[in-house]
Amino acid sequence: MGSLEKSTSLKRTPPLPSASFCRSLFYRPRSRLARFVLFEKVDYFQWILTAAAFFFVVILFQAFLPGSAPDKSFARGNVEGDHGPLLGNFWDLDFGEGIRFLPAKFLERIERERKEANSTLMALGRPMKRVGIRKPRLALIVGGFSADAMQLQMISIAAALKEIGYEIEVFSFEDGPMHTAWIEIGMHLTVLLKHMIQEITIDWLDYDGVLVSSAEGGLVLSCLLQEPFKSVPVIWTIQDRSLSVRFSDYLKNGQTGLVNYWKRIFDRATVVVFANYFLPISYSTFDMDNYFVIPSSAAEAWEAVCFLASNNLTDLRVNMGYKSEEFLVAIVGSQFEYSGMLMENALVLQELAPLLLEFSYGNSFSLLKVGVLTGNSSGSYKSALKAVAQNFGYPRDSVQPISGNGDEYSFLSTADLVIYGSFLEEQTFPPVLLRAMSLGKLVVAPDLKIVRKYVVDGVNGFLYPKDELDKLTQVLREAISRAKLFSSAQQITSLGNARNLMVSETIQGYLWLLEKILKLPSEISSPKAIADLPSKLKEEWQWHLFANLRVMNDPNKTIRSYEILNKLEEEWNQTNVTYIHSSFGEQISSINWEEENIIQMVNARKRLEEDELKERSDQPHGTWEEVYRSAKRADRAKNELHERDEKELERTGQPLCIYEPYFGEGTWPFLHNNSLYRGIGLSSKGRRPGADDIDANSRLSILGNAYYRDALSEYGAFFALANRIDRIHKNAWIGFQSWRAGARKARLSKKAEMALIESIQARKHGDSFYFWVSMNEDPRNPLKQDFWSFCDAINSGNCRFLPSTGGS
Incomplete structure (x- = not known):
């Protein structure tokens, strides 16, 4: 998708979006009437006029409908009349059909990289030989080991990835009750300290990709903004709006530094994954081109499990003021809010009205209670909804708007029947239907394509044809009869099925994404196909790993995640001036x-x-002071070239200097800072400030070309030193140690350094002293292959092929 429109509003409106938004949005023009009805900014007076016009049309058609005799009561006339003509005119409105969000730029990039890879293989003239001496490695970063929806999703994905051939190491900011569950599925765990987020020393090049979950987990991406880690693929999964809300505060408060910081973090991710298409709109202020949507039901399923475990629905119903004999109906709609939703709610109320007589005691009281769940809490909306209900003959206070997350979920959990009234064909299954089904509710919904995928008519819900709304009343009558007879056993079966909806789509989505963005070397084995996964792993969340938890819901999780963001803000405010100057x-x-x-x-x-x-020229001899000067x-x-300082003076007289080739700021934590060692930077931009590191680029200009720098790697530092080495190296002995030896904790210890210097000074081995590492100890060679076999494995089988070609 192209860049989303830069707006902090969380409402999706049908009017034309910004120019940048339209680049990846298929937009269908609407009629003049549709633009009026779906226009967002309708004031109170316009609502009154609209409602009045609507009531006038209803009364006008009602007067000429067959069977609507004037001697009948107003209530009875409304519930028994035929509303066909009104429904026919209603379909002239536009319900947002034809609008689709597509990650166009991300998909274009994937396709472009695929073509480039294919062209490279064609240029070689030989297919890549994949030996497969090790499995692909992934780093998975979670916010903590507490039990929550994201933990459920990521542990299920990790179990599936491990089964098809991935090795995964899990990093967390804090320990928790899920620690044992991760170990149970065979994961290696590392707990990172919160106060050391900015000082994380991990060699990310050891991993073929990084999976990041949660907003606070995104802080680790700051370590991946620097070379040599910029090329490591990163998938960042976001499941809530917490960071977008905080980002809006930064914009309002003028905190430009934090705004730019988080934009850089989002740009660094190879892809940002959302669970539905509402979240990308919430994060539209980041103007992302790298988002992707993988549907998931983990959040809704987890919310339902926690709610039912901590609440008694019978007591909750009484506390909300409803009697046990009353029948509660919840009318829900799309997560995208638009002005035409009032018309959709009115349509459902109209078709439900004929059933009032089956619940009424006289004309003043009804056992049917209807709650319209809406995010619009304005007074004008409530007044309009009240007027519509009264016009259709509903008793006073039998139809109520329900707003607010807590009230909406409580009413939804106590409802006997849930009616989905939106006709918008969404790209993912509506979250509100997921919530209802996860709570074990019987649902009634239009036969939209995405709804038919998960709701089987007559089995776990009822469908009504959206093009024949006159049949909705009969469908509602059948659904109400079923809901009254809905047994506990049926509800348990429904709960079990609903809590595992979309699992296969989620697992397949992540496997497809990893396949597209990971560039696996030839020595890495290809993962197995998803078809080889057991059904337990690809069709169900790993609920059994949470079975022994005493507390399913962690009330402090949100507080802890905000603590990390607050700490980042404090550190940022303390170093803001320094950052601005250094950035400049x-x-x-x-x-x-x-x-x-x-x-x-x-x-x-x-x-x-x-x-x-x-x-070389003859000069007269001067005094010692003149010679010194x-x-x-x-x-x-x-x-x-600023390659000398006090450390070089300390190095004078030492028998040995060990050079550490490095590239980029990400390697700094792994380098030494004493006189025995000296850094040699392969790039001029990533040299340590204040250090006497050698600029290899200035000594060997070919390293200024990224292609040759990557091809030569650390050998480029050797060649740069060899170029007039006497002007740089003043010691008798020279040594080399990769920065990655420090990252792997395999560098020389203090004891080894002293033993080495003593051996050199004592000349135990004459003028030659060698270091070597056995090929059997290389972590990439667990099979302990010989040199040529291992060389072929990590070079696509070209080690012996190229010499033989050259010899011929």
Whole structure:
């Protein structure tokens, strides 16, 4: 999808969106009447006029309908009359059909990368040989090990991924009761400290991809903003609106630094996954091009389980003021709010009205109570709904608007029947229907395509034809009869089926996404197909892992997630000025660095050449002070590239200097800061400030080309040092250690360093001293293959192929 419209409103409205939004939105023009009815900003006076016009049409048709004799009472005339003509005119309105949200730019990028990969293989002329000496590795980051909906979803996905051949390591910000469950399915766990979020030292290159869940888990993405981790694929799953609400506050308060920070975080993710199409609109202020929707029912199923476990529905019904003999009907609609929803609610009330006589005691009291669940709590909406109910003959207070998340869910849980009244063909199954079915409720819905996929007519609900609304009354009569006879056993069966809806779509969606965005080297084995998964893993959430928990719902989870965001804000406010100055400096240096670097190199060469010419020419001998000053000037001339400081003075006289090649700021935590070691940066932009690191790019200009830098890797640092090494290296011995040795905790210990220096000074091995690592100890070679087999495995089988080709 293209960039979403930049609006903080959470309401979806049919009027034309912004230009950027239209790039990936298929929009169908509406009639003039539809634009009027579905227009969002309708004031109170317009509502009165609209309602009056609507009532006038109803009364006009009612007067000429057969069987509507004037001597009948007003209530009886409304419940027994035929409303066919009104329904026919009602379908002239537009209910948002034809509007679809598509992640167009993300899908285009996936297709472009696929074509590039295919063209590369065609250029080689040989298919890639996948040896499969190790499994693909994933890092999974969760907010904590507490029991919640996201935990249910991610542990189910992880179990499926492990079954088809992935290795997964789980990282969490805090421990919790789900720790044992993760171990039970064979996961390796690591708990990260909250106060060290900005100092996480993990070599993300060890993983072929990173899965991030929860908003606070996105903080780890700041570590992946830096080289060499920028290329690691990241899938970030977001299941709620907490971060979008916080982001709106940043915008209102003018906190530009935090706004830009979170935008960079969202841009860093390879793809941001949402569970429905309402959440991308909530996060539209981030202007994302990398979002994707994978349907999931975990949030609704978990909410229902927790609610039923902590509430007695009979007591809740009494507390809400309803009697046990009353029949409660909940009218629900689309998650997208638009002005035409009032008309849809009126239509359902109209078709339900003929059934009033079956519940009425006289004309003043009815056992039928209707709650219209709506997000619109304005007085004008309530007045209009009240007027519509009175016009159709409903007793006073028998139809009530229900607004507010707590009240809506409580009424939905106590309702005997749930009617879905929206005719909008949504791309995912409506969440409100998921909630109702997860609570074990009988539902009535139009026969929309997405609804038919999960609701079987006469089995777990009732469907009515949206093009023949005159049949809705008969469908409601059958549904009410079924609801009155709905047994506990039937409700339990319905609950079990509803709580595992969409599991296969969720699992398949993540497997497809991983297949598209992961670039697996030739030594990695391909995962198995989803068809090989047992049905328990691909059709059901892993509820059994939560069976022994005493508390299913964690009331402090939201508080803890906000604590992490608050801590980030505090740290940001403390370092805001520093960040602004450093960002500005980085922007300026990134613009002018290449030109400045070239100028410095040219000037340094000129000065060195001049010094050499001066040394060759005959000069009169001076005093010791003049010689000393001349030597200092020569040292300053050689220091044009800022590769000398006090650490080089400390290094003078040492027998050994170990060089650590590195690339990017992400490697800094793994480098040494003592005189025995010296860094050599492969890129000029990622050098440590204040350190005497060597700029390999200035000594070997070919490293300025990203292709050759990646191809040579750490060997590029060796070649850069070899280029006039006497001007850099002043020690008798030289050593090399990769920064990744520090990341894997496999670098030289203090004891090993001392033993090495003693061996060099004692000349135990003469003029040669070698280090080597057995191929059998390489973590990528668990099968302990010989050199050529292992080389072929990690190079698509080309190690012996290329020499043989060259020899011929």
